[in-house]
Amino acid sequence: MRCRTRSTVAVGLVTTALLASGTLVGSAAPPGGPADQPPAWSTALDRAQAGDEAFVAATSQCSETPRELPVHEFTDHRELGVELDRIERVSDGAVDVEQVGRSNRGREIWSARVGTGDTVVLLTSEIHGNEKVGTDALVDLLEWVGTSGSRKARQWREELTIVAIPKMNPDGAELDRRGNDQTWAEVTARHPQLRGSEPSWNYYARSLQGDDYTQRPGFDTNRDYHPDLSYVPQPEDLPGSSAGTGWYLTPEASTVRDVYRGLQAEFGEVDTYVDLHHQGACYVMPDDPDEFVTLSISGQFVADPATKPGYEQYADDYDLDYSKQLNVAVDRALQAAALRRPLFGNVTLYPQGIDLPGTGLGSFALNGSGTVLFEVRGQTQTLGQQQRAALTRSVFIGLDGMLTAVASGAVEQIDPAEYDRIPPRGPNVGVGEEEDARVLRQAGVPLD
Numbered sequence: 001m002r003c004r005t006r007s008t009v010a011v012g013l014v015t016t017a018l019l020a021s022g023t024l025v026g027s028a029a030p031p032g033g034p035a036d037q038p039p040a041w042s043t044a045l046d047r048a049q050a051g052d053e054a055f056v057a058a059t060s061q062c063s064e065t066p067r068e069l070p071v072h073e074f075t076d077h078r079e080l081g082v083e084l085d086r087i088e089r090v091s092d093g094a095v096d097v098e099q100v101g102r103s104n105r106g107r108e109i110w111s112a113r114v115g116t117g118d119t120v121v122l123l124t125s126e127i128h129g130n131e132k133v134g135t136d137a138l139v140d141l142l143e144w145v146g147t148s149g150s151r152k153a154r155q156w157r158e159e160l161t162i163v164a165i166p167k168m169n170p171d172g173a174e175l176d177r178r179g180n181d182q183t184w185a186e187v188t189a190r191h192p193q194l195r196g197s198e199p200s201w202n203y204y205a206r207s208l209q210g211d212d213y214t215q216r217p218g219f220d221t222n223r224d225y226h227p228d229l230s231y232v233p234q235p236e237d238l239p240g241s242s243a244g245t246g247w248y249l250t251p252e253a254s255t256v257r258d259v260y261r262g263l264q265a266e267f268g269e270v271d272t273y274v275d276l277h278h279q280g281a282c283y284v285m286p287d288d289p290d291e292f293v294t295l296s297i298s299g300q301f302v303a304d305p306a307t308k309p310g311y312e313q314y315a316d317d318y319d320l321d322y323s324k325q326l327n328v329a330v331d332r333a334l335q336a337a338a339l340r341r342p343l344f345g346n347v348t349l350y351p352q353g354i355d356l357p358g359t360g361l362g363s364f365a366l367n368g369s370g371t372v373l374f375e376v377r378g379q380t381q382t383l384g385q386q387q388r389a390a391l392t393r394s395v396f397i398g399l400d401g402m403l404t405a406v407a408s409g410a411v412e413q414i415d416p417a418e419y420d421r422i423p424p425r426g427p428n429v430g431v432g433e434e435e436d437a438r439v440l441r442q443a444g445v446p447l448d
């Protein structure tokens with residue numbers, strides 16, 4: 001079990017060690033620290049990288065090999081419609097549910113809005129259809145804030161306008177896979193100017209993560225965003241790359257963009273944007289190979305626009321420090337909950353230094369929103385619905401802590417430097433990882 005009472009000196013040592021090994025690209029190393037002490041937090045990394053046989057044997061029970069596992073306990077698309085309708089009724093209209101769009105296959109995409117405050121928080125889940133815990137957590141959260149008479153819930157409703165779009169990729173979710181199943185022909189029917197163009201790079205038509213996209217190709221919707229919210233897809237911008245911007249080719253990303261723009265028009269800005277994901281099942285804590293990471297979080301998704309040619313127009317709005325403060329509020333709530341259940345304390349920082357302006361988080365960060373990524377343990381092809389209740393609870397606790405800090409204004413008092421002291425994610429000790437996934441990771445395409 002991880003104990004969160006380490007000195008900042010130990011943190012600095014580990015961060016320095018990770019930087020030296022090239023693991024934590026782009027993160028600032030805190031200064032100082034005696035050089036003759038071993039970097040305690042990098043132990044697992046060192047042993048994994050050195051191929052330590054005892055280490056590998058001790059952790060080899062965790063598998064990243066994709067397999068068919070039951071997922072019926074999660075909320076499917078039909079059940080989500082029933083649940084949102086029920087919450088709207090039992091909340092006596094405090095939660096307002098609206099259909100804001102349709103997926104490529106015509107499934108409803110709903111938003112649920114609660115609160116009348118000036119501070120807007122947008123929450124999305126299941127952009128990757130095999131990452132389902134966030135949807136269940138949002139349903140729980142909406143029911144609580146819509147029905148609770150507690151002082152905290154009243155403060156949320158008075159200070160915040162919470163807009164949740166659970167299961168924003170219902171087509172991928174019903175297939176229980178990462179991407180939707182929109183064909184390139186369907187894209188060009190929607191955007192005739194793209195006829196004759198090569199498909200975008202995030203159009204999968206191969207086998208990936210245990211899913212056969214050859215029979216049913218589709219898009220990773222989480223690379224389809226563009227920080228210019230009025231962008232219209234242009235043939236010269238295809239096929240693009242993971243490092244570049246997206247195009248709003250998918251109706252799902254376009255729907256979220258439309259909701260975001262509507263909130264901008266109504267409130268001036270979207271204060272906070274949270275996207276709920278899952279990562280591999282077999283990441284361990286950096287100081288303990290026996291403890292799996294429950295949740296990785298992050299507030300950094302793009303390079304500082306002030307220093308990146310072509311992105312200068314976003315520099316004034318971009319606010320990394322605020323994203324850091326929001327993430328610290330998430331971490332603090334989970335560390336407090338770890339006193340009751342240690343699993344909640346296994347929180348790490350998602351790899352820093354990434355630059356993905358084509359993600360929803362990247363694009364909305366460039367538009368000035370504070371941004372928070374949740375990466376819960378294990379996609380459905382490796383973890384199925386195991387630990388569903390505890391993982392759903394971990395997301396709920398993190399969101400609760402963040403929303404409470406935003407509603408009270410306490411988030412402004414948090415030192416952003418506390419973010420850099422959240423431990424880095426340890427290695428993935430899984431065995432039997434799919435070849436496709438490994439190739440893509442080596443190519444720098446995050447699969448989380």
Ligand SMILES: [Zn+2]
Pocket residue numbers: 128131277278447448
């Ligand atoms: Zn994801």
